[in-house]
Amino acid sequence: MAENISSAVIGRLPRYYRYLGDLKEAGVVRISSQELSKKMNVTASQIRQDFNNFGGFGQQGYGYNVELLYNEIGKILGLDKNFNMIIIGAGNLGQAIANYKDFDRRGFKLVGIFDVNPKLEGLSIRDIPIMSIDKLESFIKEHNVHIAALTIPKLHAPAIAKQLVDYGVKAIWNFAPVDLNLPEGFIVENVHLAESLMQLSYALTASERDSN
Amino acid sequence: MAENISSAVIGRLPRYYRYLGDLKEAGVVRISSQELSKKMNVTASQIRQDFNNFGGFGQQGYGYNVELLYNEIGKILGLDKNFNMIIIGAGNLGQAIANYKDFDRRGFKLVGIFDVNPKLEGLSIRDIPIMSIDKLESFIKEHNVHIAALTIPKLHAPAIAKQLVDYGVKAIWNFAPVDLNLPEGFIVENVHLAESLMQLSYALTASERDSN
DNA sequence: TAGATTGTTAATCGATTAACAATC
DNA sequence: TAGATTGTTAATCGATTAACAATC
Numbered sequence: 001m002a003e004n005i006s007s008a009v010i011g012r013l014p015r016y017y018r019y020l021g022d023l024k025e026a027g028v029v030r031i032s033s034q035e036l037s038k039k040m041n042v043t044a045s046q047i048r049q050d051f052n053n054f055g056g057f058g059q060q061g062y063g064y065n066v067e068l069l070y071n072e073i074g075k076i077l078g079l080d081k082n083f084n085m086i087i088i089g090a091g092n093l094g095q096a097i098a099n100y101k102d103f104d105r106r107g108f109k110l111v112g113i114f115d116v117n118p119k120l121e122g123l124s125i126r127d128i129p130i131m132s133i134d135k136l137e138s139f140i141k142e143h144n145v146h147i148a149a150l151t152i153p154k155l156h157a158p159a160i161a162k163q164l165v166d167y168g169v170k171a172i173w174n175f176a177p178v179d180l181n182l183p184e185g186f187i188v189e190n191v192h193l194a195e196s197l198m199q200l201s202y203a204l205t206a207s208e209r210d211s212n
Numbered sequence: 213m214a215e216n217i218s219s220a221v222i223g224r225l226p227r228y229y230r231y232l233g234d235l236k237e238a239g240v241v242r243i244s245s246q247e248l249s250k251k252m253n254v255t256a257s258q259i260r261q262d263f264n265n266f267g268g269f270g271q272q273g274y275g276y277n278v279e280l281l282y283n284e285i286g287k288i289l290g291l292d293k294n295f296n297m298i299i300i301g302a303g304n305l306g307q308a309i310a311n312y313k314d315f316d317r318r319g320f321k322l323v324g325i326f327d328v329n330p331k332l333e334g335l336s337i338r339d340i341p342i343m344s345i346d347k348l349e350s351f352i353k354e355h356n357v358h359i360a361a362l363t364i365p366k367l368h369a370p371a372i373a374k375q376l377v378d379y380g381v382k383a384i385w386n387f388a389p390v391d392l393n394l395p396e397g398f399i400v401e402n403v404h405l406a407e408s409l410m411q412l413s414y415a416l417t418a419s420e421r422d423s424n
Numbered sequence: 425t426a427g428a429t430t431g432t433t434a435a436t437c438g439a440t441t442a443a444c445a446a447t448c
Numbered sequence: 449t450a451g452a453t454t455g456t457t458a459a460t461c462g463a464t465t466a467a468c469a470a471t472c
Contacts, residue, residue: 009463010414013410014411018390018407032428044429046464048430049432049463058429058431059430060470061427062472064430076414078413081413091308092304092307096304100405102406107413170416171412189412191408196403198226198289198290201289201291201293204382205289207399244453244454258441260454260455261441263455264454264456268454270453272446273453274452274453274454
């Protein structure tokens, strides 16, 4: 069905999903691409093009059924499935992610947390045990781990990432400020906080320049 | 000098900056666009085009001086300046950000942390006091706060964001899963973790589909 | 049926890549 | 000078927007 959709389109789906979820919550039953375009500040044309990448979900003269569209986009994003997730690195960021109950609700089930620090072993976050990194291999091979969130320092991230691939993890959610260079086709989604802050810094700097 | 550079270009600058920093660390003095293109997995043409948006930093027949280029990109990104930053919301994510010493090093100085929870008042993270949200207005007006990192739940984020704008903050680094809809031209940089995870989920789902 | 709005094709715009003259 | 590599123009590619026929 959906082969080779551009990443520009995929990048917009979660935002559509969020708006449609809000509309559903608010009890809105139908919406036209034009109404949605006003709310979201994008063109109606883009909305229709985006949805039509996956086969039309609307109806001429009517628009889109909010709940149906919400569910369909959820399916496209795989939110109707359950994925087992582990977190590597129980530092501040790892703990923050471990505490996000929303991820669980959306089908991302946290099944384990790993850290190199032996002092943390035996502790747990939301009943998920923190384990020694030594147990990583056996744990992954025993459990069906789809996603590993990598919240460890830059230095060790590439080596650990390689292990994760070898042990059979399917995707890495990478928070380390480094490119992991994994085998062709392996799924990596990067969250580079420092880069985000630099873009903000650029905007601040540029706006100061302009006002002179 | 640099007016209206596309956000595609700006989005790539921090990555260039990271690679050039690593090269500098490694003692590399010069690099050609072609060598850099191999390392970074982008075209040499794009590298040269990107840099030439800001005036050429290279030299024909030689390439680019690593340290000079690193410093120039740093200046473009505003990393030669100092910005005062506050964090609104001392939950897990707020604490994680507060503990990032790297941001301080790059000129983002954390000057205050705010939370609605009165129990946290009086505590501090890395010697930065956690204050009641009641003190937000006076604090911002007394200190020169450039950036506010917003790490609070979705529900209250838009209202707090509005206040931040009114009180004179220059930019918001928004971690709440909501669009803030602030006045035209006000700087917002979003980090939507849930959306990032959904894109990863899409990739996982699509790869399963393909392998069937 | 008439009106509304989609799905889809065509036109435009912008970003990326290729090519090469300029020049170190 | 000859070789290398940039800076920059031109060609290509892809994404966005506009337009409209199909259809509910």
